[in-house]
Structures are given as structure tokens and as C-alpha cells.
Amino acid sequence: MPTMTMKLIFPEKLNHGDIVCVISPSKSIQTIGKGSTGQYTLNKARENINNMGLKVISSTETQEVDIFGCLPLKKRLEEFHSAFSNPSIKCILTAIGGFHANQLIPYLDYELIRNNPKIFCGYSDITLLSAAILKKSGLVTYSGPHYSTFGMNKGLNYTIQEFQKCLFQKDPxxxxxxxxxxxxxxxxxxxxxxxxxxxxxxxxxxxxxxxxxxxxxxxxxxxxxxxxxxxxxxxxxxxxxxxxxxxxxxxxxxxxxxxxxxxxxxxxxxxxxxxxxxxxxxxxxxxxxxxxxxxxxxxxxxxxxxxxxxxxxxxxxxxxxxxxxxxxxxxxxxx
The missing domain is CATH 3.50.30.60 (LD-carboxypeptidase A C-terminal domain-like)
Structure with missing residues (x-):
């Protein structure tokens, strides 16, 4: 296996009863939950994750968003660091992708992340956070579904099966x-x-x-x-x-x-x-x-x-x- 400059850290796998925290480093979760259709998506996401034996908590509950539909930078950093510093949280799912996650990168506490390794998963705009975290802390993260992805009512079986293979099991x-x-x-x-x-x-x-x-x-x-x-x-x-x-x-x-x-x-x-x-x-x-x-x-x-x-x-x-x-x-x- 090739060596990397910084020692790799693999987070612990998920177990029944573990807590999943939802954060919004890119667009806010509020952009998903608008109207009855959006609220249905959020409720369905919680239900599907609960059915895997996991418990869902949300981070910052604020109605304050900027002109791009993102939480203020300070709020995004607070919920990011709070999720990583909380020992009861085993997995962090991003609410959704979008834009502007790169605003967080210079201000992330990579030592905090390295000392509190846990599953961090998302895709799209979240890619740059995964890249920066790997480079600066050595933590392996995951390119996979957002929290909102689990809000599908149909066509989700493959996503759930692959999520479980990667994050619940150790076998190749x-x-x-x-x-x-x-x-x-x-x-x-x-x-x-x-x-x-x-x-x-x-x-x-x-x-x-x-x-x-x-x-x-x-x-x-x-x-x-x-x-x-x-x-x-x-x-x-x-x-x-x-x-x-x-x-x-x-x-x-x-x-x-x-x-x-x-x-x-x-x-x-x-x-x-x-x-x-x-x-x-x-x-x-x-x-x-x-x-x-x-x-x-x-x-x-x-x-x-x-x-x-x-x-x-x-x-x-x-x-x-x-x-x-x-x-x-x-x-x-x-x-």
C-alpha cells in the first residue's frame, strides 16, 4: 500500500444505536425542507436512516441564511466543529451539496478532526472538504449520499446496501x-x-x-x-x-x-x-x-x-x- 505524508486514520465502523449528525457546510438543510414536499423528504430521510438502526440528530437549528442559501460562515464552522468534538456522534452526514463549502477550509480545526476521527460523508461540493480533511488531518472520509439522498421514497435500496457495506462492515x-x-x-x-x-x-x-x-x-x-x-x-x-x-x-x-x-x-x-x-x-x-x-x-x-x-x-x-x-x-x- 502506498505511503502518504500523513498517517491515515480510518474512523470506526457504525453499529446499531449509533448517532448520526446532520450538518450544512454547503447549502442549508432549510433549502430541502421547504413546503410539504421538502418536509416529506426530511422525514423520509430520518425514517430510512432510523431503519438502519441509527439515530439522527440535527445540528444548528437556525433560520438565518445568506443570499446563497447557506448558513453564515460562523454558524457553519460552529456546527462542523461541534459535531467532530461530540464523542457521542459517530457519523456526520452533510445535508446537501451546492456551493461555498470551500469558505470553511482555511478555518477548520484539523487537529480537532484528527483527534476525534469519525465518519464524514457527502458528495458534490463536499468533495473539497474531504480532500482538505485528508490532506491536513489524514482522516479518510467518504464520497457517498447526503442526508437528503435518504429522503427518497423509491429507488433507494442500492444506496442503502452500498452505504452499509462501506460503513458498517470491515470486509472488502x-x-x-x-x-x-x-x-x-x-x-x-x-x-x-x-x-x-x-x-x-x-x-x-x-x-x-x-x-x-x-x-x-x-x-x-x-x-x-x-x-x-x-x-x-x-x-x-x-x-x-x-x-x-x-x-x-x-x-x-x-x-x-x-x-x-x-x-x-x-x-x-x-x-x-x-x-x-x-x-x-x-x-x-x-x-x-x-x-x-x-x-x-x-x-x-x-x-x-x-x-x-x-x-x-x-x-x-x-x-x-x-x-x-x-x-x-x-x-x-x-x-
Whole structure:
């Protein structure tokens, strides 16, 4: 296993009766709970998490939000530090993604985080917090569902199963594609859902790799380039997703791969994007012609990011990726 500058810390796994705290480092939980539909989503999220044997508490209950729908920076920092310093809390779930989580990064108490390791999980804008926490404290976090994600009434089984495999169990497991996927605005209409038949994760370039995992939103990770909060990107398996257009995804990926922050990439997996992105295997092959990532396994179609359902992947954990004529096998070894 590759060594990192700072000793890695893996938080304790979840057990029946553990407490989950919901915080809003990006957009406020209030942006979810507006109206009867929003309140239903929050109630359903609590119910689904309770059904896993966990107890949910919310952090700051304040109606004060800024013009972007975020809590004031001071409030966001207070609830972040309060959740990490509370020994009864075993897992921290972000309410939702959005924008402006990067405002917290210079002010986070990384020593507090390192001395009080616990599960921290979210995706999208939360990617940069996972990156900064890994770099500055050594704590492995998780690219996975938000609290709001658990507010779905339908199509949540795969998300729950993967969440439990990663955060309740210590054994390695192999990630396979979900049977069905959706890109509908489920949070606006919980009943008339549109699900599509999923495809297996696709092998684009054959190869085998073992390495540390960096997983999350490409655009958000890109925001950290050149900063002291960018995690080590040498000898890693990159697992990336994005919802923007294939043009924007391509140029951002090229920028990331050409960055001085990025060293030897051992493997690359693209998450499934919304249809509007027009990101497919043909586009990815074109990208490869430009950046010339040769002799490494490359795959497409893992369930992370801005479609549903979601797997849960350790940001800073360790895995093995095999791409060949038999398909794609991603095994999460240490999480």
C-alpha cells in the first residue's frame, strides 16, 4: 500500500444505536425542507436512516441564511466543529451539496478532526472538504449520499446496501453497477419516478491497478489545484463524476491531469453523468487520445454523483481495479 505524508486514520465502523449528525457546510438543510414536499423528504430521510438502526440528530437549528442559501460562515464552522468534538456522534452526514463549502477550509480545526476521527460523508461540493480533511488531518472520509439522498421514497435500496457495506462492515467488497438508475427531479415528485435499465460498468482501457482512492466531483476537486489543501495525487485510482457538459468535463480533467499536483495515475473511473452532459465512452476515448493515459485501467459508469442511486467510496481508502474483456472489477480493500 502506498505511503502518504500523513498517517491515515480510518474512523470506526457504525453499529446499531449509533448517532448520526446532520450538518450544512454547503447549502442549508432549510433549502430541502421547504413546503410539504421538502418536509416529506426530511422525514423520509430520518425514517430510512432510523431503519438502519441509527439515530439522527440535527445540528444548528437556525433560520438565518445568506443570499446563497447557506448558513453564515460562523454558524457553519460552529456546527462542523461541534459535531467532530461530540464523542457521542459517530457519523456526520452533510445535508446537501451546492456551493461555498470551500469558505470553511482555511478555518477548520484539523487537529480537532484528527483527534476525534469519525465518519464524514457527502458528495458534490463536499468533495473539497474531504480532500482538505485528508490532506491536513489524514482522516479518510467518504464520497457517498447526503442526508437528503435518504429522503427518497423509491429507488433507494442500492444506496442503502452500498452505504452499509462501506460503513458498517470491515470486509472488502466489490462494487457492481446498480440494476436501475434515474436522473429525474425526485425531490419535486416522489411518486412519478423515471427509472432506466442500467448497464454494467464499462471497460474502456484494459489493465490492473492497486492504490489509494481519490473519489468525488471533478469540478470541485479542481478548485483546490495549487492550494495547500489539495491531496496527494500520485499512485492513486481516481474516481470522478460531474454534471456539466462533456466540453467542460474534458477541459477540467485535462487541467487536473496536467497539474503539478498530479503525479502518476494508476487507474481512472468515470461516474455516470446526467444525459445532458453527453459524457459517454466515445468522449472518454477522445480525452484519452489527448492526455495519453496509457497502460492503466480506465472504466465508465460507476454509481456516484449527480444521478441516483449512489455507492459509497472511501476518500483516501485503498482499492484494486481490474479492467479486461470480462468486464470491470473494483474491489474496495481498505475502508
Amino acid at each position: 467488497w466489490t462494487i457492481t453497477a446498480s440494476g436501475f438508475w434515474s436522473e429525474d427531479e425526485w425531490f419535486l415528485n416522489q411518486e412519478d419516478r423515471i427509472f432506466k435499465q442500467n448497464k454494467p460498468i464499462t471497460c474502456i482501457q484494459e489493465g490492473t491497478a492497486e492504490g489509494s482512492i481519490i473519489a468525488g466531483n471533478l469540478t470541485t476537486l479542481h478548485l483546490l489545484q495549487g492550494t495547500e489543501y489539495m491531496p496527494e495525487m500520485n499512485d492513486v485510482i481516481l474516481i470522478l463524476e460531474d454534471l456539466r457538459s462533456s466540453n467542460e468535463i474534458t477541459r477540467t480533467l485535462v487541467s487536473l491531469l496536467y497539474s503539478k499536483d498530479t503525479g502518476n495515475i494508476k487507474g481512472l473511473i468515470f461516474g455516470r453523468s446526467p444525459s445532458s452532459s453527453k459524457l459517454d465512452t466515445r468522449t472518454i476515448k477522445h480525452i484519452l487520445e489527448i492526455v495519453q493515459l496509457k497502460n492503466i485501467p480506465i472504466a465508465f459508469g460507476i454509481d456516484i454523483g449527480h444521478t441516483t442511486p449512489h455507492t459509497t467510496i472511501p476518500f483516501g481508502g485503498f482499492g484494486k481495479l481490474i479492467c479486461d474483456q470480462n468486464g470491470v472489477k473494483l474491489t474496495i480493500i481498505k475502508h
